[in-house]
Structure formats: structure tokens, C-alpha cells
Amino acid sequence: MMGPISALGRWVRESVTNAGFATRTFLALLATTPGLLRRPRLVTDQVHFIGNYSLVIIGVSGLFVGFVLGLQGYYTLNRYGSEEALGLLVALSLTRELGPVVTALLFAGRAGTSLTAEIGLMKAGEQLAAMEMMAVNPLQRVVAPRFWAGVIAMPLLAAIFSAVGVVGGYIVGVLMIGVDEGAFWSQMQAGVDVWKDIANGVIKSVVFGFAVTFTALFQGYEAQPTPEGVARATTRTVVIASLTVLWLDFLLTALMFD
Amino acid sequence: MPNLVDISDLHFSYGARPILAGLEMEFPRGKVVAVMGGSGSGKTTILRLIGGQITAQKGTVRFDGRIVNARDSALMYDMRRKMGMLFQHGALFTDLTVFENVAFPLREHTRLPEELIRDLVLLKLHAVGLRNAAHLKPAEISGGMARRVALARAIALDPQLIMYDEPFAGLDPISMGVAANLIRRLNDALGSTSIVVSHDVHETFLIADYVYFLSQGRIVAHGTPQQMRASEDPYVKQFVHAEADGPVPFHYPGRALADDLMRGVPQ
Secondary structure, three states: HHHHHOOOOOOOHHHHHHHHHHHHHHHHHHHHHHHHHHHHHHHHHHHHHHHHHHHHHHHHHHHHHHHHHHHHHHHHHHHOOOHHHHHHHHHHHHHHHHHHHHEEEEHHHHHHHHHEEEEEEHOOOOOOHHHHOOOOOOOHHHHHHHHHHHHHHHHHHHHHHHHHHHHHHHHHHHHHHHHOOHHHHHHHHHHHHHHHHHHHHHHHHHHHHHHHHHHHHHHOOOOOOOOOHHHHHHHHHHHHHHHHHHHHHHHHHHHHOO | OOEEEEEEEEEEEOEEEEEEEEEEEEEOOOOOOEEOOOOOHHHHHHHHHHOOOOOOOEEEEEEEEEEOOOHHHHHHHHHHOEEEEOOOOOOOOOOOOOHHHHHHHHHHHHHOOHHHHHHHHHHHHHHHHHHHOOOHHHHOOOOOHHHHHHHHOOOOOOOOEEEEEOOOOOOOOHHHHHHHHHHHHHHHHHHEEEEEEEHHHHHHHHOOOOEEEOOOOOOEEEOOHHHOOOOOOOOHHHHHHOOOOOOOOOOOOOHHHHHHHOOOOOO
């Protein structure tokens, strides 16, 4: 009887400790940010790296998601004879939901894992300790630039995903199935609201940027400095970041849904 | 001149496992002091305590007159600017070239113009004999060379204290001689103080002014290399003459072999 109860107690205690520790690390990370303003180059270099990591996968995925939206959307709308609303359906699905969410999931798998492995291996190779001994704070020099780069890159990637997705929907819907081109674009233009749809999508992807990038960096920073420790941390990044994105998406959608 | 580093009544343990107990050590300025002992005797822990990477449960470490306090990060970052540390495997930044590695502390802590940084880096690399390897990545050089690059990086800001964690481990005899020679030469040229943690008796005795022997977290003997060679202390004798058995047992402590053989296969 004591076994499960004590296991539950230990789990709760460990979870609270971990959450507290993650919060403290997050605040320490934010505290190092003013120093970064003097060296914006550190961040822009990382935006370049992290953006490049994910650009191809984001572009290709966006295109295929757009193709599928074109097909499925046409199938549904055609039943009601309103296939000219296909452009609107594709654009709203992408900007409000699929763009931010799928980008964040792909980002966690592509850039997130590589951030975790990079930081974890730097730790295992004593590079972070060496930096500390050189009186350089690794949180400020290594972690914070990657964090802000992730936060900046995420909405940019989501925008690219949505834009490419719309083109995918156009290719399937207009060029292949033959939906009226004028209706496709004009319905989209009339129906997509810059604040309610686009801005809310951007807010989502910024929040996901915070969550995914911090998860990846924290897992790397706290990884056991061994090969299996880094492997486990990389797996945890994908699992935790993906689940976080999905529940945050529900929360944000509920908040934005008026 | 007061000592650069003073350790008094230092106790440290990982959880319930004691690592260091009641250490008293002095590191006079300008000297090369070696800390010797078997693997797991707590040698590296001493360096980490001096560098303020971990906190002792009891006792003090004093560096340049100030007490090291790992919890005061502003104080520690200030102190570490006067320290250089050579990690066991070099700990070079693998994404940077040899040149960029040595330039790293200069770029982080000074606002020197790029031409001056270039000259300083090349001089430091020249001192360790690797000026012509400046453009290579850490993956392209040997372990011994990587450690020399790390040494050039550790002395980039001309520190008062240079700490070496197993500088000879895993090196071939030539690289070992080169490393030992460098430690002594750099210490004297920079007017710094060096702490060498090692278990390599021959190379360490060649360059050290003073030696501390550590066993199971305690200082068991200390003196000049000559005194240590002549020491009758059983641990020092076993260590200096590399005897397989002595105060440090060959077998990991536990049950006797006969007991284990009689137990049969566990069901």
C-alpha cells in the first residue's frame, strides 16, 4: 500500500522541485538579456542558424499540408456547393491553427533536438564549465542568444509555413481541381482579419517559440553529462515540447475564442 | 608576500559520501605546487573548490586575500578573471577554430581592437608552439595539441593562478615532456602561481616546487619532490615507486573471494 503512495509523493515532490528549478533558470535567463542588447550579433547569428535548420522542413511540410487542405477542403465544401470558399478555408486553417502548431512541432523535432544535443554535449565536454572558469556566464553567452533566436525564428517560420501552405492549397484547388481563381483569392482577402486571425496566430507562435526553445535549452543545460544523458534529454525535448505546444494551443485558442 | 591560495580546515562531501576532510594547504606565489594522489582521492575537487564551482560544507578557501564563495556569482566572476584553468581534456569550444578559442576570453573581457587581439592570440599560440595551427578546428588536432591550445586560452588574460587538471593524462612521452616544460616555463615567465593536479610522478616531480599527497580526502604527506622521493611514508612509497599493493589495496573492498565462490548462483 505504501509503495504507490510513496511513489506518488516522490513524483509530486520531484515535479515541484523541477518546476521551481526551471522557473529559476528561466528568470536567470531573462536577467541576462539586457547584456545581450549590447551584442545583438550573438542573437542574429543564432537566428540565422536556427532558421536555416528548419527552413526546408517547414517549407516542404507547409506545401504538403496546403495540398491536403486543398483536397479535403474541396471535398467538404463541394457538398454544400461553396467550393469558392476554399481559399478562405485554407487561409484560416493555416493562419489560426496549423501554421503555428505544426511549425512548433516541427521546430521541436528539428531545431529543438539539435539545441538540446548541442548544449548537452557542450556540458559533457566541460565547455560550459570552462566558460564559467573564464568568468563568462554560459547562460548569457550560450543559452540566452539561442533562446531569443528561437523566439524570433518561430513566428517567421510559421509565417513561411502558412504562406507556402496557401500556395499549396492554390495549386491543388485552383490549378488541379479547377476552383475559380478569382473567388479563391477574393474570399480569402475578404474573410481573413488581420487582428483576429493573423495576429492571434502570430501571438500563438511567439508563445510556442518561448515554450519550445526554453524546453530544448533547459533539457540540454540540465542533461546528465553522458552519452545516454544527452540522448534522454533529446527525447524529453520532443515529448515535453510537443505536449506543451498542444495544451498551450488549446488554452490560447480558448482564450482567443470570443 | 602572503600566499596566493590558502585552504584551511576544508571539508567537502557529495551527499553522505565524504570527499575531503580537514584539508590544510598553502600555495605560495610564484611556485608550482603539485597535488598528487590516486584516482578518486579528491584532487580535482580541490580545484573546483578553489574556482568556486562547488561549495564546501566547512572551512575556507582564500584566493588573493578574499574568501571564495561559490554562491556569490559576482565575486566569483571577478576572482575567475585572475584564474586560468586547464581542464583534463582541454574543453575547447568545438565549433570555434584554435585561434577563436584563444581569442574567446580576450573578446569577452576586453575591448581591444581586433588587430591587437590577433597579435596577442598569435603570441600565446607561439608560446605553446601552435601558431601555425591557428586555423584548425579542435577536431583536426591531437589530444596533446588540444591541451596546449587550452593552455594558451587559459593564459590569455595573464592570470595570477593557473590550475592544471591532470595535464599529463593520456599523453605520449614527448607531449608529456612538452607539457611539463611549458607549465614550468609559463609559470616563471608570467610570474604566476600554478597548481598541478596529477598522478604522474616523474613529470610532476621534475617541475614542482612542492608536493601534497592526498589519499581518501586527507593530506597524508607533503614536502619538496626530493623529500617525497626519500619519504618512508608507506602511501608515498607505494605511489612514488608504483607498487601494486600497499596501503592502497589492489582489490575493491568487500567480501572475500572464498565467500563469493561459496555463495553459488543467486536464485
